[in-house]
Amino acid sequence: MFWWLYYADSPSNDYRDLPLVMWLQGGPGGSGTGFGNFEEIGPLNKDLEPRKTSWVQAASVLFVDNPVGTGFSYTVWPDGYATDVAMLASDMLVLLRHFFAERAEFQGIPFYIFSESYGGKMAAAISLELTKAIAQGTVKCNFAGVALGDSWISPLDSVMTWGPYLYTTSLLDDVGLADVSRAAEAVKEAVEQQQFEKATELWSVVESVVEQNTNGVNFYNILTQSDDELTLQIHRHVRPLHGQSLSELMNGPIRKKLGIIPQNVTWGGQAEDVFSFMAGDFMRPVVDVVDQLLTAGVNVTVYNGQLTKNVRESLLVHTGQELWVKRLKWEGLSGFNKLRWTPLDDPTSPGVTGAFYKTYKNFTFYWILKAGHMIPSDQGPMALQMLKMITQQD
Structure with a gap:
């Protein structure tokens, strides 16, 4: 597993006085050391120019390419690939155990896990296992909380809201809405029958039905249409993570500078394998895991972008995400629901309002305005302020 650590670079604080944040990308198969690093929160952008809103000014940041097969992480045999979040979390615990043993200076520093998209699902599972490991004494760290960004916590809630959302934004007519709704119902039936690999296949069918009925709406920006060539070459769920310029950067100057990447490993080239091996887990919900984290007293933050820029994740934001939150069994939910944002x-x-939030006991929810799925890219200053608030610096 390949990881990349930046020590906090603050003009007013030593890194020992600032938290450690681990960033997990989505997919599964999206590279945090590439995309999250150079496109969202790292100190340099993909043109290697300084980023004014880098999170490294407020925290030490650890990017990890996970699960294996993602980015520069690799496996030489099929059994090495993760097939569900339990295996993925187990692999991550091995890394964290070694990381905190070798970098003992971070053992007492508050440690947070931040995530995006499917990374949120991974972060929830990893956080629960990490909490258990700390209690057992097998990992030495000061785990302070987890933040789930535009997360794939309850996939079915998201899929079932695609049609109504596109209809209200005038991207589907009545006939199109009926087509998308029928396809979504098939996904629902598969999930209810616990046929999760079939549900993943049908999820992809829903996306095709959406594209057919919207004249090729772009799943990552509803203001533009899909690029047919990209659609043919790259599967929809990893398209934004594989821009040619980023791939050239990672497999060119970065690979050369690192000097440790095996010759048989190409950055990003194995992402499709990662998704294929995780297909049986992709549509499986982890709402119960979030419940367990809250009940265990772990600080949990959910944050989402408001902008209708991304079809799938916009739906996650406004309906899918809030639906699963309302179904939490956590005893503090009623108190949380009574609060105004x-x-x-x-x-x-x-x-000018940039966000709304509300917090109750160990649960916080942020709505970031004018932001799509990649919140730090769309609203860098607001995302940085949110980071500081979550890590109790603001």
Whole structure:
């Protein structure tokens, strides 16, 4: 498993006085050391220019390419690939055990796991196993909380809301809505019958039905249509993670600079294998895992973008995400639901609302305005402020 650590680079604080954040990308098969690092929160963008809103100014940041087969992480035999989040979490615990043993300076520093998309599902499972490992004394670290961004916690809730969302944004007519709804119902039936690999196949069918009925809406930006060539070459669920310029950067200058990547490993080239091996787990919900984390007293944050820029994840934001939150069995849920949200000013425009949030006991929910799925890319200053609030620096 390949990981990349940046020590916090703050003009006013030593890294020992700032938290450690681990970033997990989505997919499964998206590379955190590539995409999260150079496209979202690392100190440099993919043109190797400084990023003003880098999280490294407020925390040490650990990017991990997981599960194996993602980015520069690799396996030389099929049995090495993860097939579900339990195996994935077990692999990550091996890495964390070694990391905190070898980097003992981080054992007492507050450690947070931040995530995006399918990374949220992984983060929830990893957080639960990490909590158990700390209690057993097998991992030495100061785990302070997990943040789930636009997360794939309850996949069915998301799929079932695609049709109504596209209909309300005038991207489907009545006939199209009926087509998408029928396809989504097939997914629902497979999930209810615990046929999760079939559900993943049918999920892909729903996407095709959506594209056919919307004249090729782009799943990552509803303001533009899909690129047919990209659609043929790259599967929809990893398209944004494999821009040619980022691939050239990672397999060119970065690979050369690192000097440790095996010759048989190509960055990003194995992402499709990762998804294929995880296909039976992709549509399986982990709402119960979030419940266990909250009940165990772990600080859990859910954060989502508001902008209708991304079909799948916009749906996650406004309906799918809130649906599964309302079904939590956590005893504090009723108190959380009674709260009104609190507005936050946009850091770049005082007096202009940039987000809303509410928090109750160990559960917090952020709505980041004017942001799509990749919140740090769309609203970097607001995402950085959220990071500081979650890690109790603001």
